[in-house]
Amino acid sequence: MPTCAPLHPAVPGIADLFDDANGTISPLIYSDPALYELELERVFARSWLMVAHEGHLPEPGNFFVSYMAEDPVIVVRQKDGSVKVLLNQCRHRGMKLCRTDAGKAAGFICSYHGWAYDLAGKLINVPLQKRSFQALDKSQWNVRQARVEIYKGFIFATWNADARPIAEYLGDAAYYLDCLLERSPAGYEPLGGVYKWRIPCNWKFAAEQFASDMYHGIFSHSSPQMAMKMDGPMPNVAEFEGGQFRSANGHGTGFYLTDLQWPVRVGQSGEHVPGFDPAAPLARVTERLGSDRARMTAQHMTVFPTFSMLSTFDTFRVWHPRGPDEIEVWAFAMVDKAAGEAEREQARLSVLRTFAPSGTWEQDDGENWVEIQRVLRGSEARKTILNAQMGMGEAKDVNPNFPGAIWNPYAEESARGFYAHWQKLMLDDRPVTPLTSAEARHAD
Amino acid sequence: MQTRPPLELFHAARGLDRIVQQAIEQFLFYEAALLDAHSLHEWFALLADDIRYVMPIRTTRSVRDDAQQYSGPRDLAYFDESKDSIGLRIRRLYTGSAWSEEPRSRTRHFVSNIRIAPLEISGEYEATSAFLLYRNRAESQTDLFAGERIDTLRCIDSPAGFELVQRRVLIDQSTLLANNISFFF
Numbered sequence: 001m002p003t004c005a006p007l008h009p010a011v012p013g014i015a016d017l018f019d020d021a022n023g024t025i026s027p028l029i030y031s032d033p034a035l036y037e038l039e040l041e042r043v044f045a046r047s048w049l050m051v052a053h054e055g056h057l058p059e060p061g062n063f064f065v066s067y068m069a070e071d072p073v074i075v076v077r078q079k080d081g082s083v084k085v086l087l088n089q090c091r092h093r094g095m096k097l098c099r100t101d102a103g104k105a106a107g108f109i110c111s112y113h114g115w116a117y118d119l120a121g122k123l124i125n126v127p128l129q130k131r132s133f134q135a136l137d138k139s140q141w142n143v144r145q146a147r148v149e150i151y152k153g154f155i156f157a158t159w160n161a162d163a164r165p166i167a168e169y170l171g172d173a174a175y176y177l178d179c180l181l182e183r184s185p186a187g188y189e190p191l192g193g194v195y196k197w198r199i200p201c202n203w204k205f206a207a208e209q210f211a212s213d214m215y216h217g218i219f220s221h222s223s224p225q226m227a228m229k230m231d232g233p234m235p236n237v238a239e240f241e242g243g244q245f246r247s248a249n250g251h252g253t254g255f256y257l258t259d260l261q262w263p264v265r266v267g268q269s270g271e272h273v274p275g276f277d278p279a280a281p282l283a284r285v286t287e288r289l290g291s292d293r294a295r296m297t298a299q300h301m302t303v304f305p306t307f308s309m310l311s312t313f314d315t316f317r318v319w320h321p322r323g324p325d326e327i328e329v330w331a332f333a334m335v336d337k338a339a340g341e342a343e344r345e346q347a348r349l350s351v352l353r354t355f356a357p358s359g360t361w362e363q364d365d366g367e368n369w370v371e372i373q374r375v376l377r378g379s380e381a382r383k384t385i386l387n388a389q390m391g392m393g394e395a396k397d398v399n400p401n402f403p404g405a406i407w408n409p410y411a412e413e414s415a416r417g418f419y420a421h422w423q424k425l426m427l428d429d430r431p432v433t434p435l436t437s438a439e440a441r442h443a444d
Numbered sequence: 445m446q447t448r449p450p451l452e453l454f455h456a457a458r459g460l461d462r463i464v465q466q467a468i469e470q471f472l473f474y475e476a477a478l479l480d481a482h483s484l485h486e487w488f489a490l491l492a493d494d495i496r497y498v499m500p501i502r503t504t505r506s507v508r509d510d511a512q513q514y515s516g517p518r519d520l521a522y523f524d525e526s527k528d529s530i531g532l533r534i535r536r537l538y539t540g541s542a543w544s545e546e547p548r549s550r551t552r553h554f555v556s557n558i559r560i561a562p563l564e565i566s567g568e569y570e571a572t573s574a575f576l577l578y579r580n581r582a583e584s585q586t587d588l589f590a591g592e593r594i595d596t597l598r599c600i601d602s603p604a605g606f607e608l609v610q611r612r613v614l615i616d617q618s619t620l621l622a623n624n625i626s627f628f629f
Contacts, residue, residue, distance in 0.1 A: 101503040101618065103512075192519030193501045197620035220543065227536035270529030328619065333520060348518070353529055358499070358522040358625035360536050363544035366623035371582070 014426045018419040023389035023412065025419060030202035031376040035426070036324035043305055043425050044069035045432045048149070048156040048169050050307035050318055051075050051085055053332070055153065055190040061104045061119060066330075067320045068146065068157055074098045074108065075155060076119055085157040086121040087144040097143065101194075108143075121145050147435060152181045153188070154307075161433040172404060173251035176301060179293050180311050183285045186338035188314070191348055195331040197357040201369030203306060203321040204422070206329070209365070210300050210308030211252030212244065212414035215390065217298070220368060224360040228267040235260060242297075242409030243402050244391070250304030250421025252414025256297040261312045264297075265350035268313075268360070273349065276342035284338070292401040302414075304421055314347065315355035325373050331355065388412045388419070460560055468560050468571050468597060471606045476553035479628055484534045487628070491527055492598060492607040499523040499613035499629065514614070522625060523613065530628075544626035549581040551627055555593075567599035568609065575629060579622070587622040591615040593629065 014035075017026040029035060051066040057077040064075045065088065072088035074097065090097050090110040097108045097117065107118045116125035121143035126133055146157035149166040156166050163169065170177060181188065199206070209216065218238055225237070235258070244254035262278035286294040299311035306319045317331035333351040335344055354361045375381045391411025398407035406413055471490075478487040491497075499522040500514040515521055525533075536542050557574035577589040596610035613629045 099504070100506050100509070103506055103509050193515035193521065194503075195501060195520065195522075195620070196618065197622065197624075199623040219541075223536045223539040223542040224532075226539045226541070227532055229532075268532075270532035271526055344518075348520070349524065349529070352520050352522075352524055353532075356520065356522060357620055357622070360533060363624040363626045364542070367544045370585070370623050374583075 014423060018423045020416055020420045020423075023387065023392055023416060025386045025388050027376050027382050027384065027386055029419075029422075030204060030373065031324055031382055033324050036321070038426060039321070040069055041432065042428060043422060044321070046158070046160045046163065046425060047305050048158045048163060048166055048303075049305075050154050050303065051157050052155045053153050053190045053316075053334075054083070054150060054155060056102070056194075057083065059104065061106060062102075063098065063105055064102045065098055065100065067318075067328075068159070069321055072096060073146065073157065075157075076105075078119055083148055083150065083155055084120055085146040085148050085155070086117075087146070089143070090115050091123065091141040091143060092126075117143050144435075152178075159432065159435060161435050169249060170251065170303065171247060171249045173245070173247035173249065173253065173301075173303065175403065176245055176247075176251075176253045176299075177303065179255075179289070179296055180299055180301065180309060183289065183294070183311075184336040184338050185288055186336065188334040189337055190316075191333045191335050191351075193332065195356050196328060198322070198326060198328050199366050199369055200326045201373040202324055203319045203327045204418075205369040205372060206319040206327060206365075207302050207304075207306050207308060208252075208415050208418050210310065211302035211304075211418045212254060212300075212412055214242070214244070214254045214256075214298070214300065214409040215412075216368075220364050221361050223364070224268060224354065227360075228264075230263060230267040232263075240297075240409065241407075243399065243405035243407050244409055244411045244413050245402070245405040246413045246417035247304075248417075248421075250418050251302060252418050253299060253301035254409050254411070254414060255299035255311070256409055257292065257295045258297040259295060261297050262346075264312060265346060268354050269346060269350040270353065271349070273342050273346040275340075276346045281336070281339070281343060290401070292399070302418065304418065310355065313351045313355050315351055329357075388415050392416075460562065464562075464569070465560055467605050468569060469558055471597065471604055472555050472558065472571065472573060472595075474604060475608070476555050479553055480551050482548055484537060488530065488534055490604055490606075490608055491530065492609045493527055495525075495527050495530070495608060495610065497523055497525040497530060497608075497611045497613075497628075499615065502615060502618050504618045522615075522620075542626075544624055547582070549579045549627060551580075552578045553629075554578075563596065569597050569599075569606075571595045571597055577627075577629060579627065585623075589615060589617070589622070589629070591617075591629070 017029050049068045052064045052075040056064040060077050060079045062077045066073050066075050074086045074088050076084050078084055088097050092113055092115050095110050095112040097110055109116045114127040118124050123138045123141045146159055149156050151166045240256040242256035246252055262281055266272045266278055297312050302308045309316045314334045315331055317329055320328040322328050335347045353359055356362055391408055391413050394406040394408055396404055396406055475490055503513055505513045537545050554576040555573050559572045561570050563570055572594050575591055575593055579587045592614045594612040597606040598609045600607050
């Protein structure tokens, strides 16, 4: 595998693919198959990947089938209430163990030869073992399992034995993630249903946009804003106050400060659910977080590499990579457990009508990324250096409520942080420390 | 997924007036033609004021859990629309900057396997049909969607003869094999 050396005599090495100081990107990072193979090892296998929310597995035996990059996994609630993440692969001939999306099980039986595993992935039965597998030590053939940590209900997993605990991995971005996840004293739960769809584009377009790109909202998403009917004058988003934050660990976020979260949700629903008071949720959050954090609007965020979210509509998603030029988006939505029926319905309608593959906002994102990816089939297009210089050199720590943030929502500060971290991981040629069988046993 | 046993539908269809059968089929074909011609204001006029237009998410479940394969009424869905929200979607498409449909997709709605049963409310019918929707856009993007639509139609005094009161779209995909849904089924 290439490291710092050029990928090909005619193309630059990884160190030249992104220039943090000058804010320039080589489009090869979005299109090169060799780089993608390296990403699976150096970016995805090293990182904590969000695989499910605890609300997807309410009871022991509940499972939710997910992915860690291209690797299929089963997220499963144990009898003691803990959660395991198992590689969805039988140890005999590698067959997919669980072939449904979700459900409840006592264990998993491979449909190929019938090897049976319990909920913890322990091999418990091998057909014809006495007759034909006499020397088999079943304890050596358990399903592989990833390391698991849960952060405020979100289940993260990694194959990296050296990965820092999730709180350290989130690091300076945890404060901003909490701005999204701590808005309700009751907490949040996922609405039923997960959207899954394919977009033929590189995963970094999607992940970077949610980390950093408030800018595209003005133009890409002008149509739902023009079509919306709102009480009072239409706000001018180009003049909104707000900030953007670049994490040292590749995460990124940005936000406006407005009182318009729920009026916009009502407007974007196309209807006001009877009995819902748009002022009520803001008052509740203000009491909890104070005015500045309660007013954070349309907070977009990516937890590196592929877990993204957007407040106001409370959509959460993972961009599972499927080769250099395709992603599978898995998106769901969260709702405040303290919300009454009317607020819950307004939340449900507003997110499904905006941030779904059929949504009035989401549709246009799919259009943009697909067209960029197509352009990158051209060899000249792949050599054309792209500009990511927006907001370079802006002062940080302007507003004490938002540590480390620059005071402009329209910048590419977080994008540069995202690519700088990507580059750092890609240049690190040390092998990822695999989880040992001892660690797997310890996890049992 | 069917709303009633096929045999019962078959008996209902045998008792159905052929003129009603033909009128409903022609309504469905007319409606499909309006969608393919992007005549969305005319299509909108065919919707009842109390329309509910729903397209649940579909998942892969074990046979035992078959009943759970569609998302429910309190869950997320591709569509869960009122007349007002469909109106918002159509207004968006006419802003000139709805990039997923600017330039427009080329679509063709194929509607077949139509089965009709009168409902208890006089003048209302349930029409179940299979659809195949072909979309081609930009240079070469091509998507194909198949599924079932379960419609409630109300006979009214209008040139089209009916209005659409309910539509439930059941798509035959769990992972949607397209970058978006920028059109109506």
